[in-house]
Structure formats: structure tokens, C-alpha cells
Amino acid sequence: MDVKLVNPFIDATIHVLSSMAFTTAHVGKPYLKKDNLAKGDVTGIVGLIGETRGTLSISFSEECIIAIVSMMFGEKITVINEEVQDAVGELLNIVSGQARQKLEGMGRLLKGAIPTVISGKNHSITHITSHSIVAIPFETDAGRFTIEICLEE
């Protein structure tokens, strides 16, 4: 996957967390996902389709998403409930929308499907494609999260 196609997702993630959750996200080194060892406690997934197929997921540890959503809501959240799941869907929708807008400017038109949020301690995520999957780790004061992107170019 062309690195130029990854940058819009990184920029959108940093911008959305900053503007919606007053959270600074430091991007780590992107890597190609070779196995399904990436794990999370809450994951948002959205399918992408245009002239190609794709997928975007964002996986948070429990402490990380609880801190982020507490900042978003301006009140202390203590458990992963339906409001937290909806907030993950909302964050994902906006990241996906901003990134797709930039990609459109690069001549790559993609639409987003209905997002799905999965909650469950320490689940693993496998994207079913023969193409490479780019994983991008982020660090915040509240903990780590990872986004994964695949576009079949």
C-alpha cells in the first residue's frame, strides 16, 4: 500500500482526537501487519469501497478509550457501556470521513459502510485480504491504540 494513502488516516486520527477529545496522540512507526496479534478491548471497524475495496479499524485498550471518552463527554466514565461504543463509532466515522476527503483530493474516491464496534476483553482482529495491512500505533497519556488500514490499491 502506497504510504501516501496512509498519511490522510494518520492526520485525521491526530486531528479528531485533539478536536473531539482534547487528547494528544503521538504517532509511532507504522508497520506491516504480518499476523493477527494486534489486540484490543474495544475496536471500531468500517468497510471502504470505491474503485477498490478497503477496511479501516481502530482498536483501543480499555483504559485508553475510557480516558478518551471521559474527555469527550467532560465527565468521568468508568465502564465500557453503550455510550462508549457509540463514541468509538463516532470517532471512527469522523476519522474515516476526514481521511476519505483528503484521498478524494488525491483522486481516490472511497465511500464508508456502516461502522461496527466490538467490545470484549483482549480480542484479536484479522482482516481477510491477500494485500498488505498497515498498522499504525499511537500513544496518548491515557495509553495506546492502533489503527489498521488496508486498501487493495
Place this chain on the structure above:
Amino acid sequence: MDVKLVNPFIDATIHVLSSMAFTTAHVGKPYLKKDNLAKGDVTGIVGLIGETRGTLSISFSEECIIAIVSMMFGEKITVINEEVQDAVGELLNIVSGQARQKLEGMGRLLKGAIPTVISGKNHSITHITSHSIVAIPFETDAGRFTIEICLEE
């Protein structure tokens, strides 16, 4: 969601399990998903996009998917590993493809995004949409599974 749009997914699920995994799946009564209490141990999700947005998921209990994949592979599987996750992705892809083919015959053109498979004991699934989500329970000799569909019409 129009019930006519649901039937192709039911038919495809029964046909794919029968032809690929020699498993008879009895369909239960479809219901509107009002909360996110549906749970599973392995879930496959695929985004759908055409003139509307959609999503399709299929959630299995551990014992159910292990029995189904054992039948598919013709050998006894004992744990949920990468091969089982790939098999869930393959089942989902074929169900999605067959259902979309029937929908196309009804004048509803939809494409499928890259599927994602989530593994983790007793996770919950929330689709982020204001439209109704139809859940369809199935029963097999090996246990139960559920498919969930949403098309924003």
C-alpha cells in the same frame, strides 16, 4: 428494512453452510436488534456499499464454529486459530456474494468491502446506525449462530 431484502441473506447462509460445511442450519425467527446484547466468540463483519450503506455480520459461539470448520476441513479442529478465522472470512465472503447476487436481481446493487474477523470470548457487537438492524438466529447440531444485517434502504 424490507423483509424481501433479508431473505437473500437467509437463503445464502443455509446454502453456504450446507455446501461448504455439510451443516444443516435451521433459521429461527428474525427480530429487530434493540440493544447490543448479541454476543459471540468469533464474528465476521463486512461492510456493504452501493446506492446505500450497509453491514453484514455473522457471530458464532466457539463450539459452533469449531464444529463447522471441522466439517469444512474434514479434520477435527480443537482451538480457534488463524485457519478458523480465515474460514469465517471465507464463509462470510461467500454468503455476502451470493446474497448480493440475488439482491442485484432485485435491482439492488451492493459491493462488499474487505471482511474483518474478530476473535475473543463473549464479545458484543454494535452497528453504528440509526436504521433498524435485523438479527437472524440459526440453530445447527453444533450450536447456534446469528447473522445481523442492516441496509439503510
